Amino acid sequence: DYYAGLRVFDVSTLTSPTEMQTYTLTCVNPFVDGSLVYVAAGASGLYVFNISTSTPTLIGSLSTNGSASFLDVVGTTVYLGAAAGGLIIIDVSTPSSPVELGSFT
Numbered sequence: 001d002y003y004a005g006l007r008v009f010d011v012s013t014l015t016s017p018t019e020m021q022t023y024t025l026t027c028v029n030p031f032v033d034g035s036l037v038y039v040a041a042g043a044s045g046l047y048v049f050n051i052s053t054s055t056p057t058l059i060g061s062l063s064t065n066g067s068a069s070f071l072d073v074v075g076t077t078v079y080l081g082a083a084a085g086g087l088i089i090i091d092v093s094t095p096s097s098p099v100e101l102g103s104f105t
Contacts, residue, residue: 005024005025005026006022006023006025006030006037006039006049006056007019007022007023008021008022008023008051008056010054020054021055021056023056023058025039025041025044027039028040028042028068028069029069029070029071031071031072031073032051035052036048036049036050036051036059036095037049038071038078038092040071040080040081041061041068042067042068042069044061045061045064046064046068046071046078046090046098047060047061048060048061048095048096059095059096060092060094060095060098061098062090062099064080064088065082065085065103066085067082067083067085068082069081069082076091076093077089077090077092077101078090078098084105085103086103086105087105088102088103089103
């Protein structure tokens with residue numbers, strides 16, 4: 001939710017989902033990949049959360065030029081759209097330590 005941040009729900013009972021945790025941050029276009037969630041976080045860049053437990057944790061981040069507004073993940077590469085920063089290509093082979101590989105403006 002862009003304004004409410006990243007909200008995590010327990011849906012083990014589908015008819016009665018329970019909110020477990022909220023992270024207050026700009027949350028645009030989250031992408032779930034197995035036990036990881038990648039978040040385009042506006043002016044904060046990229047956030048990576050581990051969701052393998054009932055208490056998701058922020059494990060990595062990368063500040064970017066421009067406001068991160070969308071992303072796609074292919075293998076261990078994140079393609080992040082960041083307004084004035086253009087398209088930023090990020091290596092997430094080590095999710096706790098994302099590395100910018102390059103950008104196109």
